[in-house]
Amino acid sequence: xxxxxxxxxxxxxxxxxxxxxxxxxxxxxxxxxxxxxxxxxxxxxxxxxxxxxxxxxxxxxxxxxxxxxxxxxxxxxxxxxxxxxxxxxxxxxxxxxxx
Numbered sequence: 001x002x003x004x005x006x007x008x009x010x011x012x013x014x015x016x017x018x019x020x021x022x023x024x025x026x027x028x029x030x031x032x033x034x035x036x037x038x039x040x041x042x043x044x045x046x047x048x049x050x051x052x053x054x055x056x057x058x059x060x061x062x063x064x065x066x067x068x069x070x071x072x073x074x075x076x077x078x079x080x081x082x083x084x085x086x087x088x089x090x091x092x093x094x095x096x097x098x099x
Contacts, residue, residue, distance in 0.1 A: 030064035031057065036098040041073040043094035049080050
């Protein structure tokens with residue numbers, strides 16, 4: 001799929017879904033997200049990948065509270081996947097989202 005086609009599909013989705021819900025940025029939520037992200041990090045390492053190391057919890061919470069997207073264990077990992085199918089398999093084993 002071309003970049004232009006992907007952008008078009010993303011635009012359509014945004015129109016259909018509407019604005020994203022407001023993200024909670026309180027310290028308790030930040031600590032919970034950090035805990036889940038470090039579990040994802042460990043899962044990726046156990047599969048043999050080398051994601052970027054997590055920052056300290058304090059640094060993560062500070063960035064999270066200010067609204068920064070900040071560190072995520074999947075950031076920059078795309079280059080380590082040999083194919084999209086491999087990425088999907090890894091995401092199935094180590095889901096990249098926090099509920």
